[in-house]
Amino acid sequence: MHDNGKLMVLAITAVIFSALFLGIGLTADNYQYFLSRRIPKVLAMIIAGIAIGQSSLAFQTITHNRILTPSIMGFDSLYLFTKVLVVVAFGGLSSIAMNSYFNFAVSVVAMLGFSALLFGFYFRGERQNLMVLLLLGVILGQVFDSSSSFLIMLMDPNEFASVQASMFASFNNINVDLVYLSTPLLLLASWRLYRLNRLLDVFWLDKDNAVSLGVDVKKVTLQILMLSAVLISISTALIGPLLFFGLLVTNLTREIFKSYQHQVLLTAVSLVSVASLLSGQWVVENLFGFSTTLSVVINFIGGVYFLTMLLRNKIV
């Protein structure tokens, strides 16, 4: 099948599942209430899917490998940590900590700062080693994790309740305000990313080739890291951490589409991740009757997939 045909199939799948989520059991009497609950949920899944897919793809391109994604680098842990810090600083029931805009702004700023810091480390010397950057990210992520668990231990149980919701991925208590706030932000970020698609094509050839073809590696890396930070903040704020989802969808996309053009790949990865998120959640809700959660399933499948990739030596 041609690439355009595959894109069409994915788009139709996504539309069908969105329609299923929105439309089941809708009558003339209840549609106002049902839709007010369901539209944000579907929209959140779509936004988060696009954000995770695109950020992971761009991130893998600049790091030139197929197994690392931004969430592995500690961005998720940082998100939770800022959340905990806000609750500790202002109190869980204070108007500031309850304000989702404020929370979102703080975590976006923290993540941008974090990626700028890592970036500073990375380009400090003459010989840059991206793997060292990633390892630093992973370790700092673990440090964030244990710092948050330390603060959580000291916390009042009532205050902990307001943190707990953001510790696990969930599609059922979506914050409606954030959905509408993050839509323009997502459009802006993915438009910026799309503008960089030709540079990304060159980057996938390897960094040395990119340099000799005249790409400003430093500038583009910084841009991509910042955009990834914004996109990951959006998805984490909306649905919570999904560790292996980025890994899964980027590799699925690269398997389905044999293309190397990021113009195609960026669109494709968004569709793949939206379609799989919607269909996965649908299956979990309706066939398994909520007996397991989608994030556990994703981590399980993504993990097994990761191991087979390692065995087949397909890391680049």
Next chain:
Amino acid sequence: MKTLSWTLIVLSVLSLFVGIGQLSVVDLVHGDSKSWQLLITSRLPRLAAVLLAGAGLSIAGLIMQQISQNRFASPSTSGTIECAMLGYVLSLVIFGDGSQLWLIFATSMLGTLLFVQFINRIQFKNAVFVPLVGIIFGNVVSSIATFFAYKHDAVQNLSSWTVANFANLLQGDYELLYVAIPFALFSYLYATRISAVGLGKDFAVNLGLNYQQVLIIGVLLVSVMSASVVMIVGKLPFLGLIVPNLVSRFYGDNLRRNIPLTALLGALIVLGCDLLGRVIIFPYELPITNIISLVGGAVFVFFILQGEKNAR
């Protein structure tokens, strides 16, 4: 070495007198039965557990670094601990209780062996890739464990593993940790072979070594030691990683000489962090995991940046 031992002894004695229950030398000398009981059922077991866990895990890290030929390998960056967790869940699910030791040891050993096979098969361009892959491998295994635990409502049983704490160890809880002593002795005697494996497969075979056998014995040592620590105490992140690196930084790379040094330093670091956790918000306690991951994380980052500088 002398300074290390003396510091360890002094801190150990001091640690016996830190705690919410009153314990003083005077009472002990007067033969106060309550004080003696406190000492024997709570303070001494805790001290022994701290020392054994620190020493055992550090030696496990040292051996792991030799057999995987990588400075950044350790039980916490190779999936060993997560595999032990998986074994615990399997034992809960299949046998209804978490006390099937052989299953826990077997899974952690299998997982470690798998990881060592991975990194021997894949030619990494970069040494830092090994711990990265190891950490992700650990994440994978722990999500598989969570999957089973979620299905059988055992997530809560798992959570006690993730936070290490010496506070609730009493007499009768920690004796499994004594396994570290015979294992440490054995690895001391076996050190030359393990360091030959550390020179690479071809070289080891050239020296007339049964490579596979030594590798499997090494993995067995690492798995059993770290699995028993994580079962009794919990996760002590970065410990098995930073201690051998610190030792080889100051004392070189003679494995046989380094094993006692590593054990001493590991015990000392864990004891120091444990004491810190007991004092910092006295009369409450901070779990040692938090302190050790902050301290260890900082040291690890320092090592990476240093290694980078030397590579240039």
